[in-house]
Amino acid sequence: MESYKKTNKPRILNIVPISIGSGEVSLGPLYISSALKKAGFDSVVFFPDLSLIMHFPIKYDFIQHQLDYIMKQIRPEVVTFSVLSTNYNLSKSWAEYIKTNFNTTHIIFGGIHSMIEGENIIKLDYVDAVCLGEGEFSLPQYLELILNNKLTQENSLNITYKLKGKIINSKKEQVFLSLDEYPFPDREPLKYYYREGVLDSANFITGRGCPYNCFYCNAAMLNQNKGYLRFRSPGNVIDEIIEVKAKFELKKVIFSDETFTMNKNNLFKLLELYKSKVNLPFECQTRVEAINDDIAKELTNSGCESITLGIESGNEYIREKYLNRKMKNDQIIKAFHILKKYNIRTNSFNMIGLPGDTEKTIWEGIDLNIKAKVDSAACTIFMPFKKTPIFEWYQDKKLIIAEPNTNYYENIVIKHPNLSKLSLFFYSLNFNTLIKLESNKFKRMFKVFLWVKLFFLLFKGFLLKLIKNPLKLIAMNTFMKNYYGRLSVKGIIE
Structure with a gap:
């Protein structure tokens, strides 16, 4: 991770929780980061997914250590989470940790899951606001208000927030800007991973x-x-x-x-x-x-x-x-x-x-x-x-x-x-x-070769998991029996 250079601008940390899947970089937080920088904020993006590539197998305690380190180094006024349904539970866990250990930090949830479940997310004790639409436009405005103590019940920003213990629902009909008007995603946080050959x-x-x-x-x-x-x-x-x-x-x-x-x-x-x-x-x-x-x-x-x-x-x-x-x-x-x-x-x-x-x-x-x-x-x-x-x-x-x-x-x-x-x-x-x-409708002469191939394909990449998890070992044996039975029924193997 690159060392952080402090500035006098308000500090915003954008967190992209782990979400195993395509392997592509989540662009939403990078668009948000660009919009925040354009509005004059000091924006940092934390990508634990990319760090995991360099520290395999996955160790969640290592990621927790990274999160703790970056919070202490940056001391952000605001932390945002880009939340998918698949990383919602992890986002909640990290948000609670941040609110407990860095209780002056304002926490905002955004992303597609927040747009869908915003009315429930805002009820969490450790969440201060939920962005209900595209954040490039509304988030910088909201941050200006909270950082200057100008937030009122009358603000209409497509953001649900808490004010003096009361939940304020400020959702309005959103006007979607032309995508050409948005600044390009902020890829500065990725330069370390390109330099090191991870990307x-x-x-x-x-x-x-x-x-x-x-x-x-x-x-x-x-x-x-x-x-x-x-x-x-x-x-x-x-x-x-x-x-x-x-x-x-x-x-x-x-x-x-x-x-x-x-x-x-x-x-x-x-x-x-x-x-x-x-x-x-x-x-x-x-x-x-x-x-x-x-x-x-x-x-x-x-x-x-x-x-x-x-x-x-x-x-x-x-x-x-x-x-x-x-x-x-x-x-x-x-x-x-x-x-x-x-x-x-x-x-x-x-x-x-x-x-x-x-x-x-x-x-x-x-x-x-x-x-x-x-x-x-x-x-x-x-x-x-x-x-x-x-x-x-x-x-x-x-x-x-x-x-x-x-x-x-x-x-x-x-x-x-x-x-x-x-x-x-x-x-x-x-x-x-x-x-x-x-x-491969293989002939008898290839039977041994393909069964060796089968074992290799099945166990490659999963050997450590099988050793650590007896259930998977039992299931693998069940699978082998079932597949052999299917081949027998089809007349491929005697």
């Missing part, structure tokens, strides 16, 4: 919002805000990439938009500029519905090396009824095949533990990935988020056994009516391996 890529967004209404995604709630869905101009995006490329040594670019290819006109203009002015390999993600030959051709001509699409479930009924994802299996297969035709590496998102899931439907997902010729498949154990339709389904049936947490690849928060914890854990853990095994 060699940078991620960018080309817009905010999503036009779809998936039943499992709490981002869909933001669609209710008129004007939230909007795009940056292609030139604005390219200017930012050029600026970051000049500052750091980049090997590739990642576009973090969940539907990168949705706006075709914007996309083609962006790709034309990207090819001529940036010319680096890039990765992106989108939806099956937003892929065709024209788009795939432009992507590959502009340097796209890898693209991720959501399959989610291999069962059409589950996918449409419970997820509101209406694409058909044939449509999924076609989209992946188009990308393969243009030599773009394909990755898929998958979930297990959905309503209606059984071992049969999980294998339908595995088989669909095989038919789609997916290069790599990620599979998570389903984690329902509050205020989504699918959360209500689990809640009504009293099947939620824990709060969402930092790792939905391994942690289980639901009691599934058809699948044991053991099954959920292992199908998630071994989903990609099963695809690779099932897609």
Whole structure:
């Protein structure tokens, strides 16, 4: 971590709690930091995720030590948390620690989970305010008021706050500014990680919002805000990439938009500029519905090396009824095949533990990935988020056994009516391996080779966990027996 240089400006510490997932840098706090610096504040961003890369395996006591160190070094007047549903519990724990040990600090929660659960978060003793919308505009105004003791009950800032022990709800209809008006994200906190070789890529967004209404995604709630869905101009995006490329040594670019290819006109203009002015390999993600030959051709001509699409479930009924994802299996297969035709590496998102899931439907997902010729498949154990339709389904049936947490690849928060914890854990853990095994209709002479490969793939990266966790060791044995039984039934192995 870089040493902190004190200034006479009000000090704001922006914390991004651990949230295991894509591996991309969370841009929201960097946008906020830029807005705060522009308004005259001394803004610092703390990224424990990136520190963990340098200190593996994960040690939460080490991160706690880092947090304590930075708080003592900076002594910020205000601490903000960028909160997702997956890091909410950790955010609460750290906020309580800060309020207890540095009780003069004003604590503000923001981020998508705060926008959804703000009325409950503000009731926490250690939270002083909750930002209910985009913070680039409202947060600097709020900080000016509290730091100058001018906060009153009449302020209308899209921020819920406490004043003399009373909760003041100041939410108003938000006017969303053009994204081109926002300053570029403050990447200064990342320079250490680039210098040390921890980072060699940078991620960018080309817009905010999503036009779809998936039943499992709490981002869909933001669609209710008129004007939230909007795009940056292609030139604005390219200017930012050029600026970051000049500052750091980049090997590739990642576009973090969940539907990168949705706006075709914007996309083609962006790709034309990207090819001529940036010319680096890039990765992106989108939806099956937003892929065709024209788009795939432009992507590959502009340097796209890898693209991720959501399959989610291999069962059409589950996918449409419970997820509101209406694409058909044939449509999924076609989209992946188009990308393969243009030599773009394909990755898929998958979930297990959905309503209606059984071992049969999980294998339908595995088989669909095989038919789609997916290069790599990620599979998570389903984690329902509050205020989504699918959360209500689990809640009504009293099947939620824990709060969402930092790792939905391994942690289980639901009691599934058809699948044991053991099954959920292992199908998630071994989903990609099963695809690779099932897609190789090997002959008898390759049997020994592939079983050696199986053991290697299953135990690589998880050996330490297996030794430390007997449950996983037992489950691994169960998985091996189940898979061997499936092969026997299919006549692949005697």
